[in-house]
Amino acid sequence: MIAWLGWRLVSFVATLLVASLVVFLVMEVLPGDPASVMLGMGARPESLAALRAQMGLDEPLLQRYVFWVARLLVGDFGRSYTYSVPVAELIGQRVLISAPLAILAIGLSTLLAIPLGVHAASRRGRAGDVAVMGVAQIGVSVPNFWLGLLLILCFAVWLPWLPAGGFAGWDKGVWPGLRSLILPAVALALPQAAILARVTRSSVLDVLRADYVRTALAKGVSPRRALWRHAVPNALIPVVTIIGLQFSFLLAGTIIIENVFSLPGLGRLIFQAIAQRDLIVVEDMVVLLAGSVILVNLLVDLVYAVIDPRLAQGEAR
Amino acid sequence: MIRRGRAAGLIIGGLLSAAIFLVTAVSFFWTPYSPTAIAILERLQGPSAAHWLGTDPFGRDVASMLMVGAQNSLTVALVGVTIGLVLGVAFGTVAAARGGVLDALLMRVSDIAFAFPALLTAVMLTALFGPDGGILLRGIGITTIPTWATGMASGLNAMLAIGIFNIPVFARITRGAAMSLWKREFVTAARAAGRSDASVTWVHILPNLASVLIVQVTIQFALAIVAEAGLSYVGLGTQPPNPSWGRLLYDSQTFIDKAPLLAIFPGLAITLAVLGLNLLGDGLRDLLDPRLRIVRYGTERKAA
Numbered sequence: 001m002i003a004w005l006g007w008r009l010v011s012f013v014a015t016l017l018v019a020s021l022v023v024f025l026v027m028e029v030l031p032g033d034p035a036s037v038m039l040g041m042g043a044r045p046e047s048l049a050a051l052r053a054q055m056g057l058d059e060p061l062l063q064r065y066v067f068w069v070a071r072l073l074v075g076d077f078g079r080s081y082t083y084s085v086p087v088a089e090l091i092g093q094r095v096l097i098s099a100p101l102a103i104l105a106i107g108l109s110t111l112l113a114i115p116l117g118v119h120a121a122s123r124r125g126r127a128g129d130v131a132v133m134g135v136a137q138i139g140v141s142v143p144n145f146w147l148g149l150l151l152i153l154c155f156a157v158w159l160p161w162l163p164a165g166g167f168a169g170w171d172k173g174v175w176p177g178l179r180s181l182i183l184p185a186v187a188l189a190l191p192q193a194a195i196l197a198r199v200t201r202s203s204v205l206d207v208l209r210a211d212y213v214r215t216a217l218a219k220g221v222s223p224r225r226a227l228w229r230h231a232v233p234n235a236l237i238p239v240v241t242i243i244g245l246q247f248s249f250l251l252a253g254t255i256i257i258e259n260v261f262s263l264p265g266l267g268r269l270i271f272q273a274i275a276q277r278d279l280i281v282v283e284d285m286v287v288l289l290a291g292s293v294i295l296v297n298l299l300v301d302l303v304y305a306v307i308d309p310r311l312a313q314g315e316a317r
Numbered sequence: 318m319i320r321r322g323r324a325a326g327l328i329i330g331g332l333l334s335a336a337i338f339l340v341t342a343v344s345f346f347w348t349p350y351s352p353t354a355i356a357i358l359e360r361l362q363g364p365s366a367a368h369w370l371g372t373d374p375f376g377r378d379v380a381s382m383l384m385v386g387a388q389n390s391l392t393v394a395l396v397g398v399t400i401g402l403v404l405g406v407a408f409g410t411v412a413a414a415r416g417g418v419l420d421a422l423l424m425r426v427s428d429i430a431f432a433f434p435a436l437l438t439a440v441m442l443t444a445l446f447g448p449d450g451g452i453l454l455r456g457i458g459i460t461t462i463p464t465w466a467t468g469m470a471s472g473l474n475a476m477l478a479i480g481i482f483n484i485p486v487f488a489r490i491t492r493g494a495a496m497s498l499w500k501r502e503f504v505t506a507a508r509a510a511g512r513s514d515a516s517v518t519w520v521h522i523l524p525n526l527a528s529v530l531i532v533q534v535t536i537q538f539a540l541a542i543v544a545e546a547g548l549s550y551v552g553l554g555t556q557p558p559n560p561s562w563g564r565l566l567y568d569s570q571t572f573i574d575k576a577p578l579l580a581i582f583p584g585l586a587i588t589l590a591v592l593g594l595n596l597l598g599d600g601l602r603d604l605l606d607p608r609l610r611i612v613r614y615g616t617e618r619k620a621a
Contacts, residue, residue: 015425015429015432018429022429023441026441027445137596138588141591142584142591143546143547143584145550145566146546146584146587146588149566149570149580150580152573153573153580157573157577164573248431248432248434252434252436252437252547255551256436256547259550271551274440274443274444282441286433286437289437290433291432293433
């Protein structure tokens with residue numbers, strides 16, 4: 001277990017380093033370095049040279065990469081070229097919108113999907129199963145940003161219950177802020193729930209065929225208890241993995257959904273940075289988001305090892 | 318044996334996909350109106366005999382815009398998946414044939430690639446090459462684009478981002494399936510008869526990968542259509558004034574209270590195309606190889 005944990009952590013750090021190197025090389029070495037992109041094509045050579053010197057672009061490549069990573073590690077993301085404030089400050093404000101939104105969406109989709117998936121599996125082939133899977137088939141085909149528009153139409157335009165967009169802020173209390181996140185979270189959660197319900201159903205069906213479930217039934221355990229006590233906990237292991245693997249899709253979805261609902265989160269920050277050619281912000285954000293995907297995958301592996309120690313032992317061999 | 322429900326899915330999926338492709342093909346030769354013809358007096362009309370799906374705020378015919386939008390959306394998605402298929406299959410077959418360091422390297426690289434959803438790649442490409450990828454095109458010496466291709470070309474960043482995302486997807490599937498083929502008797506026999514690795518791959522491995530790849534292409538194509546629409550919605554895909562399904566949704570948002578149908582039709586087009594391809598993919602899998610494991614929406618952990 002400890003050997004597995006050590007190996008997993010080393011590979012986590014290595015993956016992070018290589019991912020950051022890729023972003024660094026793409027953003028700084030491909031034609032059009034940050035300074036020339038920022039100043040545009042008509043830039044005077046002397047102002048370009050001055051900006052390059054100010055940004056440290058004249059230093060050797062390896063040195064720049066090492067310094068950049070070192071600064072990222074201590075939370076120094078550099079200064080935004082357009083906002084003239086530390087990038088870390090900008091990101092800090094916006095994480096307070098994006099992170100709760102993503103967590104709400106994951107929570108909502110899990111709460112919806114697991115009961116529905118288990119229900120469908122326990123009624124395999126009957127009306128309940130067909131109905132849930134039919135809805136799920138459509139659910140995986142609906143793009144979340146279109147669902148967002150439909151929700152705005154239903155619950156903000158026709159029934160004026162919730163805001164169509166914008167963010168009220170957390171300083172006025174939890175509810176006004178949360179109210180602005182309900183529709184975007186639902187838009188993200190429903191297509192996600194459709195995928196999870198399908199995975200849950202097939203996972204429960206696999207486990208229901210296992211010997212220990214048959215043994216439990218033979219010993220006189222009620223089918224209901226056999227399902228919830230014996231089958232479901234084991235069936236949830238693959239579901240946890242899928243929630244983790246879905247994280248990168250959720251992240252991309254969050255960025256798009258923030259645009260649908262005009263939420264000033266990380267997604268909006270990225271697009272403002274692109275529009276204003278603020279490459280430092282773009283570079284930091286991409287590394288941060290890719291890093292969060294790698295981190296979530298590490299966490300899922302750890303959760304996995306806790307709920308099913310066999311897996312950690314298998315990999316350490 | 319194919320189950321009855323699946324057979325129905327295959328037929329519905331096949332018909333839906335065929336209908337979408339047919340309408341797109343027709344749009345190259347004929348649309349009810351010019352998708353760019355502005356008629357202010359006819360603005361924001363509901364569906365009628367003259368305008369089947371109504372008109373937009375500039376009086377343009379929505380049905381015609383959707384048809385031309387399909388050209389751009391489907392082309393970008395198709396080119397993206399093709400990039401992933403060609404490079405992924407190349408990497409996957411080489412890794413399976415050679416094994417060792419090359420194989421390990423490929424697997425590590427694809428682990429890292431999964432941390433970059435197409436959106437993040439598109440963000441980087443757009444920041445570097447401009448919204449329409451013009452800086453890249455000029456960089457490789459392309460300065461003029463034929464009129465009929467301007468819409469598709471403006472989605473260059475999206476094509477590349479979707480393509481890059483799909484390379485490790487296809488590389489892993491190909492590698493997994495090819496490795497199990499390499500252990501089969503007919504491959505051993507071919508090698509014993511003196512065929513080289515390259516020749517075995519070409520004659521025995523690739524043809525046997527076809528059914529796996531056909532199914533996966535269908536599923537990835539569905540995903541790519543959603544990705545293209547999302548990228549165009551946020552301005553990283555097909556550039557205005559060229560219509561695309563995602564762009565039409567973005568444009569509809571300003572008028573959502575006055576003309577809700579404008580927000581309904583493009584989304585419906587995306588959903589029907591994706592639903593059709595998903596049903597087709599599931600049905601084809603059952604038809605071609607019931608044992609085949611399908612990999613969708615990143616629900617696969619590690620190829621065995």
